[in-house]
Each structure stands twice: as C-alpha cells, then as structure tokens.
Amino acid sequence: MTRRYWNINLKEMIEAGVHFGHEACDLVFDAASQGKSFLIVGTKKRAADLVASAAIRSRCHYVNKKWFSGMLTNWSITKTRLSQFRDLRAEEKMGKFHHLPKRDAAILKRKLSTLQRYLGGIKYMTRLPDIVIVLDQQKEYIALRECAILGIPTISLVDTNCDPDLANISIPANDDTMTSIRLILNKLVFAISEGRSLYIRNR
Known part of the structure; x- marks a missing residue:
C-alpha cells in the first residue's frame, strides 16, 4: 500500500x-x-x-x-426480538413444537435457528x-x-x-x-x- x-x-x-x-x-x-x-x-x-x-x-x-x-439505536425493537427468541427457545425445550403440525413446527424451527444465528450472542442482554x-x-x-x-x-x-x-x-x-x-x-x-x-x- x-x-x-x-x-x-x-x-x-x-x-x-x-x-x-x-x-x-x-x-x-x-x-x-x-x-x-x-x-x-x-x-x-x-x-x-x-x-x-x-x-x-x-x-x-x-x-x-x-x-x-x-x-x-432501536433498542426497543431489538428487545422485542430477543423476547420472541427466548420464548421460542423455552417452547422448544418444553417440547411444544412436537404438538404442532409438521409444517408449523418446521417454520418455528427455522425462525428459531435464524434468531440463534444472529441474536444468540446477545440473548441475555437486557439493556x-x-x-x-x-x-x-x-x-x-x-x-x-x-x-x-x-x-x-x-x-x-x-x-x-x-x-x-x-x-x-x-x-x-x-x-x-x-x-x-x-x-x-x-x-x-x-x-x-x-x-x-x-x-x-x-x-
């Protein structure tokens, strides 16, 4: 250079x-x-x-x-996404996905996977x-x-x-x-x- x-x-x-x-x-x-x-x-x-x-x-x-x-800068939106992420994780751990139709369960699993990929590192960040x-x-x-x-x-x-x-x-x-x-x-x-x-x- x-x-x-x-x-x-x-x-x-x-x-x-x-x-x-x-x-x-x-x-x-x-x-x-x-x-x-x-x-x-x-x-x-x-x-x-x-x-x-x-x-x-x-x-x-x-x-x-x-x-x-x-x-x-749009922390309120990020907090909402994190809350959704935590709720989905909890539902998966409790086995709730198994009680859903296969298509619905697959959609939620893909959404959870995407949230984990991009927000997994801040999932415990509350502020x-x-x-x-x-x-x-x-x-x-x-x-x-x-x-x-x-x-x-x-x-x-x-x-x-x-x-x-x-x-x-x-x-x-x-x-x-x-x-x-x-x-x-x-x-x-x-x-x-x-x-x-x-x-x-x-x-």
Whole structure:
C-alpha cells in the first residue's frame, strides 16, 4: 500500500510507538470491577468462532454474524426480538413444537435457528451495553456510529486505513490477521475476567 492511501495520523501514531492496548485493558478492568456489561462485535467470517469463545469465556455479549442496523439505536425493537427468541427457545425445550403440525413446527424451527444465528450472542442482554469492543472499524462502522449516537464508550482495533478518532480508544493493529486479533482480544477479555473476579469478591 502506498503512502497516499494511509491515514497519516494513525501511521504517525504507529511510527511513534504509541500503543493504546494498556489503556484499553485498564478501562475494561475498571469497568468490569464495577459490574459493567460489554458487547464484542466482530462479524468477519474467519473471526466468528474466536469472538464467540472469547466472549463466552469472559461472560460478555457478542455479535459475530451480522450487525443489523438499529440493533442498539432501536433498542426497543431489538428487545422485542430477543423476547420472541427466548420464548421460542423455552417452547422448544418444553417440547411444544412436537404438538404442532409438521409444517408449523418446521417454520418455528427455522425462525428459531435464524434468531440463534444472529441474536444468540446477545440473548441475555437486557439493556444497552456499557462498553462496546469492535474488531474491525471499517466492517463494523454502523455499530460504531450507533454507539457514538448513544454515547456508549467504544474500543476499536484500527488498521492503517482507519480513522482512530471514531472510537474512544483505538488500538493500532492489523485487523486482517487472526494472530493480531487473537492477541489483542485475549488481553482484553483477560482484563475483563480479572475485573469481574474483583467485582465478585467485593460484593
């Protein structure tokens, strides 16, 4: 990539050796120690499993398939969908689908499968998150904009073609390599887990 395509501010930040990983870890640790909630957003196909496992490990909410426009800014609609999702899950577990005509049961199963795919990572989210972690600024631009509108603090990995000012804390990283994403995400969720442990001990 030639210089003219680079975001100059970010390039200068990288060349100067300025790293915001520690600042981000301090932020999430402090927030977790106060019982705050987190949402991790990373919808790149190859990062989907990593996002899910890291979020589950640190008891965070996550979106790893597709970000639906208005997921946060139209929270009342999202809450309604989540309520429908939870109701369908409960009905399936109780075996209610077995008492329905095959066609109706098949329709509900497909609907449940779709909801699980796209909302499974936020099924326990009852309110807006306190902090949102974004793994790819360009791909998750809508999520970042929604957070900005709502005043939700954000942490974002930013590559050389990104704008570091779009997030509250931007971490310079190559968001195209799994090694880079895994390293930073693991550090963040470790800090969250440590903060949660402190919160539990102090309750």
